[in-house]
Amino acid sequence: MTDQTIITARGVTRRFGGLVALDSVDLDVPHGIVQAIIGPNGSGKTTLLNALSGASHADAGSIRIDGKEIFRLRPHRIARLGLARTFQNIRVFSNLTVLENVKVAAACNSPMSMFSIMLSTTTQRQRETEIESAARQALEIVGLAGRADDRPTQLPYAQQRLLEIARALASKPSVLLLDEPAAGMNMTESMTLLDTIAKLKGKGITVLLVEHNVRLVMGISDRVAVLDFGKKIAEGAPSDVQRNPLVIEAYLGRRHRHA
Numbered sequence: 528m529t530d531q532t533i534i535t536a537r538g539v540t541r542r543f544g545g546l547v548a549l550d551s552v553d554l555d556v557p558h559g560i561v562q563a564i565i566g567p568n569g570s571g572k573t574t575l576l577n578a579l580s581g582a583s584h585a586d587a588g589s590i591r592i593d594g595k596e597i598f599r600l601r602p603h604r605i606a607r608l609g610l611a612r613t614f615q616n617i618r619v620f621s622n623l624t625v626l627e628n629v630k631v632a633a634a635c636n637s638p639m640s641m642f643s644i645m646l647s648t649t650t651q652r653q654r655e656t657e658i659e660s661a662a663r664q665a666l667e668i669v670g671l672a673g674r675a676d677d678r679p680t681q682l683p684y685a686q687q688r689l690l691e692i693a694r695a696l697a698s699k700p701s702v703l704l705l706d707e708p709a710a711g712m713n714m715t716e717s718m719t720l721l722d723t724i725a726k727l728k729g730k731g732i733t734v735l736l737v738e739h740n741v742r743l744v745m746g747i748s749d750r751v752a753v754l755d756f757g758k759k760i761a762e763g764a765p766s767d768v769q770r771n772p773l774v775i776e777a778y779l780g781r782r783h784r785h786a
């Protein structure tokens with residue numbers, strides 16, 4: 528690991544019964560880049576994201592965020608170290624406004640003490656102002672500032688996915704994990720997503736994304752890691768990975784096996 532590495536994973540292994548979903552995976556993600564994890568269906572991408580975010584722990588290995596070991600830490604402890612994530616399925620509160628949804632996420636990641644809540648202290652009012660400001664900034668970044676007072680269900684599907692990103696951003700993370708951010712998006716919507724990811728990178732946020740749309744990944748990522756049957760089979764610049772015979776075989780071979 529170097530000072531430039533924000534995520535350092537070593538030997539990350541996850542089994543489900545007899546199935547080895549992650550087989551001793553190593554990953555080094557430098558600060559401030561867009562890193563993609565790709566691979567055929569069932570290759571272990573989401574399992575890796577879950578292990579990194581603490582949503583579902585690995586059985587063995589070491590995972591460091593900015594040098595701190597997070598293996599087996601609970602998700603909220605990992606979030607406090609600056610890591611936020613989105614999920615494949617949309618998880619918003621439909622009875623709250625767009626802004627309220629983001630404020631809830633911001634508040635969850637910086638809880639006030641029960642004491643200050645009961646006494647309604649100046650500190651609490653300051654925190655509320657900070658939460659509102661963080662939420663509005665997050666909506667601004669994803670281009671939803673104008674929809675703050677709408678309900679999430681009034682947004683088109685692609686914007687609901689951007690709202691998920693805004694919720695993750697509300698905790699001001701240094702690392703953002705995106706699980707299938709372009710799922711269900713058309714070409715124009717995917718381009719908006721790419722702009723948003725570029726903006727995040729411009730703000731110094733390290734983005735790690737799992738994505739099925741390989742063309743989209745190749746356009747936005749600085750580095751790509753490829754999983755196949757739980758093993759990392761390739762990693763590097765998009766142009767190198769695309770030409771890697773192991774990667775071509777993983778995709779084509781899998782397609783042929785399913786044909």
Ligand SMILES: Nc1ncnc2c1ncn2[C@@H]1O[C@H](COP(=O)(O)OP(=O)(O)OP(=O)(O)O)[C@@H](O)[C@H]1O
Pocket residue numbers: 543546548566567568569570571572573574575
């Ligand atoms: N909770 C679980 N219980 C049992 N097996 C699981 C569980 N979660 C994942 N798996 C298995 O682990 C393997 C990796 O799954 P994972 O969802 O990480 O793959 P993926 O690359 O994200 O797939 P996809 O591209 O289809 O989303 C698959 O064989 C999957 O069936």
